[in-house]
Amino acid sequence: MSKPVVLEDVTGGSAKATHLCVLVHGLWGNPSHMRNVAKALRDEYPEDELYILPAEKNRGNFTYDGIELGGERVCAEIEDKLRSIEEQGGKITKLSIAGYSLGGLVSRYAVGLLYAKGILDDLECMNFTTFASPHLGVRTPLKGWHNTVWNVLGARTLSMSGRQLFTIDKFRDTNRPLLAVLADPDSIFMSGLKKFKRRTLYTNIANDRSVVHYTSAITKHDPYTDLENINLNYLKGYEGVILDPDHPIALRPKLQQDTLMTDYEALKKWVKSIPFMVTVGVLIPIGVVVFLANSAVQTVRSANRIKAHESGEAGLKIEQYRMPLRIKEIREEVEQAYEVLNSSQNQQYLAASDSEDDLAYDAEDRKLLKKVRRMSTPGQPTLALTPDQFDMIENLDAAGWRKFPVHIQKHRHSHAAIVVRMDKESFADGWVVLKHFAGNEFLM
Template structure:
C-alpha cells in the first residue's frame, strides 16, 4: 500500500509520451488510483491528468455535457504539454462510476475530431461504471416505482441513466446510442488495445453487478451462500478468477435452509432500527436536494446550449452515426442497474408494453427462450440486450470484485477515502496498475 502521507503527483516530465486521464466527478476521489499508478510508473513513463471539469454537482448535467467538458480538458492538456516541449503518443482513459460513461462519450468526440488518429490508444478501463444504466429490471411494481422516482431525481443525468431520455434527433436513449456499433463512440472505443472493467458482485447500491459487468445474468444475487468462489491467484480473496469465478456448492438440507432464512428475517439489528427511524427524514432531504440540484443543472445546461459556456459547443456537435445501423436480432448475444431485488424473464412472460415493433418483440422472445433456471436472464429492455451484444464485441477483460470488509463497496473498490476498512480496494488498484495497465 502506498505511503498515506505521500502527496499525489499528477502531471509528468517532458520525456513522458503516455497520457492517462482519470475521470469522475471529484478529482479527490480518484487520487488513490493515481497514487497506485504513480507507484508503478515514474514521471518519465506516465503523465497523469485528474479531470476536474465535472466536479461536484456538475455531474447532474448529463453525460453529453460532461463528455464535452472532458474532451475540451484533454485537448487543452495536450496543447499544454506540446507547448512545454513534450509530445504525447499514447493515450489511456480510466473512468469510475458515471465517469466511465462520460469517458465513453468523450472518446467518441476525440475520435470524431481525429485526435485518436494522432496517438496510440492503450487502455480503456472502468471501475463500477453503469454501462447499461441504473434502471431496475422490469415487471414488479416496486421496481417500476423505483425507476420512476430515480429517473426524475437527478436532472438530465437521471433521465439518461434510467434511459427515459430521447437523445437529440435519434429518438433513442443516449446510452443506446453510446453502444451503437455504427456510432463514433463505439468506433472510438475499438481503437484502444485493452478494455478492462472491475465490477462489484455485492453491496454496490449505486451500480450493481449486471450493469457494471455488462451481463444479462447475476449469479451472485442472493446466492453467495450456495456457491464457492474461485479467487484470482495473488488477489488476497478480493478479485475473482474471471475465467472460472464460481462453483456451485452441494445443496443443504431444506430444513437448514428454511431456518437460516427465518433467522435472517426475524432477528433485528441496530442498523434496521436506525434505518426505520431515519428513512422518512432521509427521503425528504434527498428529494429537496434533488429539486435544488435539478433547477441549477437545468440553468447550466440552458446557458451551455446558448453558447455561454467556457468553450464553443459547435465543435462538439458532430454527427454521431457513421453509417446505417443494421440490427440482426437473430444473432445470439455473446454473453443487467438493477435493484438488489431484480426480476427475471420467463418463458411465460408477455411483452410488458416497453418494447415496440417486430424486431424488439423478436429479440425479447429469443431472450426468454434462452433463459434457463440455473442462470435466469434478468428482465432488461430490448435496448439493454442490444447494448450488451455490442459492448461485448470489444472483448472486455472483466474482473468481479468481492469487497468483504465494508458494505459501501462502490467507494471501497477504488479507495475513495483513506480509511482502513477500504483496504481491500488497494488489492484492486494494485492489480490494475501492476498487471493490467499497458504502458
C-alpha cells in the same frame, strides 16, 4: 494507517512523459476521489514516463448536467492538456483513460468526440478501464408497476444524468436513449472505444448499492445474488478479492437440510437484521425527503447550466463538440463525433413466457425478448432488462472486454472501496484492485 495521499503529489508529469492517462470521477464526485488510482499508477510508473491528468471540469453538482455535457468538458480538458504539454516542449504519443462509476460513461462519450475530431489518429490508444461503471444504466430490473414507479421516480431525481442513466431520455434527434447510442456499433463512440488495445472493467459482485453487478459487468445474468449457494474461484495472487475472470464461480451441491434447522437459521437471520431495519425505517424517510429536496434544487441549477452551455455562455464552443454520431455521416461530411434508491429493490427475471409487460414494446423488441427468454435457464435466469439493454450487451461485448469480478469483503460500501475513495483501513481490498490494475492490466 499510512498518511493520506494528496492528489497533486501523484498527478501531473514531466515534459519527458509520452503517455497520458486521464482519470474521470463519478456522480457527485471530484478529482480527489481518484487520488488513490493515481497513487497506484505513480507507484508503478515515474513522472518521466506517465503523465496523469485528473479531470477537473465536471465535478460535484456539474455531474447532474448529463453524460453529453460531461463528455464535452472532459474532451476539452484532454485537448487543452495535449496542447499545453506540447507548448512546454513535450509530446504525448499514447493515451489511456480510466473512469469510475458515471465517469466510465462520460469517458466513453469523450472518446467518441476525440475519435470524431481526429485526435486519436495521432495517438496510440492503450488502456480504457472502468471501475464500477453503469454501462447499461442504473435501472433496477423490475417488471410491471414496480418498474414504472421505481425507475421513473429515480430518473426524476438526477436531472439530465438521471434520465440518461435510467434510459428514459431521447438523445438529440436519434429518438433513442443516449446509452443505446453510445453502444451503437456504427457510432463514433464505439469506433473510438475499439481503438484502445485493452478494454478492462472491474465490477463489484456484492454490496454495491449504486451500480449493481449486471450493469458494471455488462451482462444479463447475476450469479452473485446469493453467495451462500456458490463457491468463488479467486485469481492467483489476488485471493479473497479478485475472482478468476475465466472461471469465477462453481455451484455448490444442494444438501438436504432439516426443515426445522432451516427455519431456525432464517429466524436467526431476521433477528440479526432488526437493528438495520429499525435504522432504515427511521433514517430512510428523512434521508429521502432531504435527497429529493436537494435533487429539485440541483435539477433547476443544472437546467440553467445546460442552457448556458448550449448558448455558449459557459465558455465552451459547443459547435466543436457536436459531431455526427454515426460513421457514415462523418464520411459524408468529410467527402462533401441511486445509491440509496436502487438498494431497496430486488432484481427480477424475465418470465418463461410472454407477459403483459411486453405490450409496451414494438414488434421488433418483442421478438428480441422472446429470443432472450429461450436462452434463459433456471440455473442461469435472465434479468428483466429492456430490449435496449440487451442490445447494449451484445454490442459492447463484441468490442471485447477483460472483465474482473471484485469481492470487497472488509467494508459494506463496495462502490467507494473499489477505488479506495476514502482513506480507511477497511478499504484495503480496494488497494488489491488498484495494484492489479496498475501492475498487471495497465499497458505502457
